[in-house]
Amino acid sequence: MILTVTLNTALDITYRVPSLRPHTSHRVTEVVERPGGKGLNVARVLAALGHEVTVTGFTGGATGRIVQDRLTAVPGLVDALVPVTGPTRRTVAVVDERSGDTTQFNEPGPTVTPAEWSAFQETYADLVPSVSAVALCGSLPPGVPVGAYAGLIRTAKAAGVPVLLDTSGEALRRGVAARPDILKPNADELAELTGSHEPLRATRDARRRGALAVVASLGKEGLLAATPEGRWRATPPTRIRGNPTGAGDAVVAGLLSALVEHLPWPDRLTRAVALSAATVRAPVAGEFDRDVFDELVGRVEVTTDVSAA
Amino acid sequence: MILTVTLNTALDITYRVPSLRPHTSHRVTEVVERPGGKGLNVARVLAALGHEVTVTGFTGGATGRIVQDRLTAVPGLVDALVPVTGPTRRTVAVVDERSGDTTQFNEPGPTVTPAEWSAFQETYADLVPSVSAVALCGSLPPGVPVGAYAGLIRTAKAAGVPVLLDTSGEALRRGVAARPDILKPNADELAELTGSHEPLRATRDARRRGALAVVASLGKEGLLAATPEGRWRATPPTRIRGNPTGAGDAVVAGLLSALVEHLPWPDRLTRAVALSAATVRAPVAGEFDRDVFDELVGRVEVTTDVSAA
Numbered sequence: 001m002i003l004t005v006t007l008n009t010a011l012d013i014t015y016r017v018p019s020l021r022p023h024t025s026h027r028v029t030e031v032v033e034r035p036g037g038k039g040l041n042v043a044r045v046l047a048a049l050g051h052e053v054t055v056t057g058f059t060g061g062a063t064g065r066i067v068q069d070r071l072t073a074v075p076g077l078v079d080a081l082v083p084v085t086g087p088t089r090r091t092v093a094v095v096d097e098r099s100g101d102t103t104q105f106n107e108p109g110p111t112v113t114p115a116e117w118s119a120f121q122e123t124y125a126d127l128v129p130s131v132s133a134v135a136l137c138g139s140l141p142p143g144v145p146v147g148a149y150a151g152l153i154r155t156a157k158a159a160g161v162p163v164l165l166d167t168s169g170e171a172l173r174r175g176v177a178a179r180p181d182i183l184k185p186n187a188d189e190l191a192e193l194t195g196s197h198e199p200l201r202a203t204r205d206a207r208r209r210g211a212l213a214v215v216a217s218l219g220k221e222g223l224l225a226a227t228p229e230g231r232w233r234a235t236p237p238t239r240i241r242g243n244p245t246g247a248g249d250a251v252v253a254g255l256l257s258a259l260v261e262h263l264p265w266p267d268r269l270t271r272a273v274a275l276s277a278a279t280v281r282a283p284v285a286g287e288f289d290r291d292v293f294d295e296l297v298g299r300v301e302v303t304t305d306v307s308a309a
Numbered sequence: 310m311i312l313t314v315t316l317n318t319a320l321d322i323t324y325r326v327p328s329l330r331p332h333t334s335h336r337v338t339e340v341v342e343r344p345g346g347k348g349l350n351v352a353r354v355l356a357a358l359g360h361e362v363t364v365t366g367f368t369g370g371a372t373g374r375i376v377q378d379r380l381t382a383v384p385g386l387v388d389a390l391v392p393v394t395g396p397t398r399r400t401v402a403v404v405d406e407r408s409g410d411t412t413q414f415n416e417p418g419p420t421v422t423p424a425e426w427s428a429f430q431e432t433y434a435d436l437v438p439s440v441s442a443v444a445l446c447g448s449l450p451p452g453v454p455v456g457a458y459a460g461l462i463r464t465a466k467a468a469g470v471p472v473l474l475d476t477s478g479e480a481l482r483r484g485v486a487a488r489p490d491i492l493k494p495n496a497d498e499l500a501e502l503t504g505s506h507e508p509l510r511a512t513r514d515a516r517r518r519g520a521l522a523v524v525a526s527l528g529k530e531g532l533l534a535a536t537p538e539g540r541w542r543a544t545p546p547t548r549i550r551g552n553p554t555g556a557g558d559a560v561v562a563g564l565l566s567a568l569v570e571h572l573p574w575p576d577r578l579t580r581a582v583a584l585s586a587a588t589v590r591a592p593v594a595g596e597f598d599r600d601v602f603d604e605l606v607g608r609v610e611v612t613t614d615v616s617a618a
Contacts, residue, residue, distance in 0.1 A: 015401075015414055022329050023405070025413040062375045092324075092401055094414060101332040105324055105403060107340050 002046055002256055003131040005152065006039030006057035008109055008141040011067050013092045020096040020103055035067040036091055038137035038166060041246050045253035045275065045288060047076040054078040054131065056123055058141065060110055061087025080127060082120045086110020112143035128156050132260040134163040135252055140171050149175035162259060166252050176210045183211035184252055190216050199224050217251050222273050227265055231305035234269035236296065242280040250279040250288055270300040311355055311565055312440040314461065315348030315366035317418055317450045320376050322401045329405040329412055344376040345400055347475060348446035350555050354562035354584065354597060356385040363387040363440065365432055367450065369419055370396025389436060391429045395419020421452035437465050441569045443472040444561055449480050458484035471568060475561050477501065485519045492520035493561055499525050508533050526560050531582050536574055540614035543578035545605065551589040559588040559597055579609040
């Protein structure tokens with residue numbers, strides 16, 4: 001059982017319109033709704049890979065009920081979301097069919113009360129001892145203390161459970177100091193954390209700040225990993241075109257699933273890159289294309305990073 | 310008791326954003342949700358005026374539950390909405406705080422099945438005999454026959470209950486032939502129905518097509534009424550600035566409330582104009598400002614239309 005934490009869950013709504021014209025009225029031609037928030041996306045990919053996953057975080061109101069109804073329909077996925085009074089936020093992505101471009105509107109989400117935050121911490125502490133790995137994913141909702149991830153990392157480490165952190169900004173800065181087993185930043189998050197836009201230097205610096213291993217996702221250049229066992233680059237065999245939504249969450253799912261299967265680092269990175277590419281290529285944002293994954297997993301190139309010598 | 314019919318109910322969501330920039334991501338600074346659809350707006354104004362109102366139409370899914378929860382919180386309002394399988398549509402209005410302009414996205418709404426349409430007609434036929442007036446408002450959802458309003462008008466007339474129609478396009482064209490007691494088109498709807506952009510000529514023509522009385526809402530020029538008792542113009546005393554959302558629904562509520570209070574036509578028009586202006590002036594879209602209403606109701610100018618002589 002893997003545990004994913006999504007403190008800022010969402011109902012992701014996608015609208016298709018023939019052409020976006022600001023300050024006019026649009027008839028939406030297609031509406032797609034799905035549970036959102038990085039940890040829920042990671043959980044869906046893990047479940048599709050055949051892993052049992054428990055999801056926790058916060059849920060509230062009518063939108064929260066829709067999110068939970070959808071999650072319980074996913075085989076292998078256990079709902080341990082903690083109720084809050086305010087309604088789970090919506091995100092609305094408006095896709096312009098003419099250009100393919102997306103215009104995004106993100107609601108702020110409910111403010112979590114101190115009592116709700118305490119209730120979550122209890123639930124989390126009860127769940128952690130029986131899982132094989134934990135993923136802490138995404139932004140913090142209003143009301144949750146900025147050091148939240150640091151505390152959750154310490155709880156996992158005290159229970160001897162490996163923990164991966166995927167967040168940004170101050171939550172990332174505070175979290176990394178609590179020594180997560182794996183940090184999964186993208187290029188921007190890594191640069192913001194370390195002040196360096198040079199990935200090799202930045203991953204080394206992120207390890208010095210506390211992360212045991214750092215796996216940076218560098219878009220089309222694949223992954224750069226700095227770990228206690230060595231340093232690697234993993235790159236997809238071809239330039240993958242498509243929708244990058246959820247590609248980073250697929251990397252997290254790939255890393256975690258391979259971790260609990262006790263695969264060595266090069267195999268973890270191979271799986272993560274192939275899953276990420278198969279997500280970019282899938283017709284539905286955030287899903288992954290199984291055939292593309294099966295085809296790519298044998299063709300990802302993993303090289304030992306000689307510059308680390 | 311007044312009955313309002315809203316076949317295409319909605320959950321109206323308003324987002325405020327600092328500035329709308331197409332093809333970028335926006336943090337929404339304020340979210341406001343309210344039940345929508347013209348008949349529900351009319352019902353809210355009627356309830357605020359102290360009238361008892363029953364609302365019917367269709368409701369479904371999680372969005373429908375939110376709409377119903379909000380409606381039952383309104384004193385004097387009775388929920389007789391008929392369940393459908395598909396979810397009630399959302400509308401999303403994005404207000405650009407810099408320019409004040411609104412960009413609107415309207416979901417299509419659920420397709421109503423023949424069985425659901427039959428269930429509605431039964432509910433409607435059960436309600437009509439015990440009410441003092443009926444308002445049929447707004448567009449028809451997918452699946453409802455285009456002649457729907459004509460049938461609902463005939464049912465009301467057979468029960469001796471006065472009926473007002475406020476819709477557009479083919480639903481209006483088919484509905485007017487069933488001889489509604491009052492037709493409430495705006496300038497565009499009237500022109501589309503009659504082919505004439507000259508309101509005096511067009512209101513006369515709409516009466517020839519079947520409407521017993523026609524009250525055209527002409528924006529800042531107020532109302533133009535052609536009735537069996539005479540022809541009138543009613544104009545607000547000053548140019549009213551603000552948000553016109555819901556101004557037409559306030560006209561309907563004004564006309565209907567004054568009808569059931571047996572007021573003469575000039576008083577009905579005075580109330581409708583004052584309510585409409587008080588809605589434009591209100592800070593919340595679709596609400597009306599009670600003080601502005603009380604102040605304006607004594608200052609609306611109603612003139613007998615001499616050109617009708």
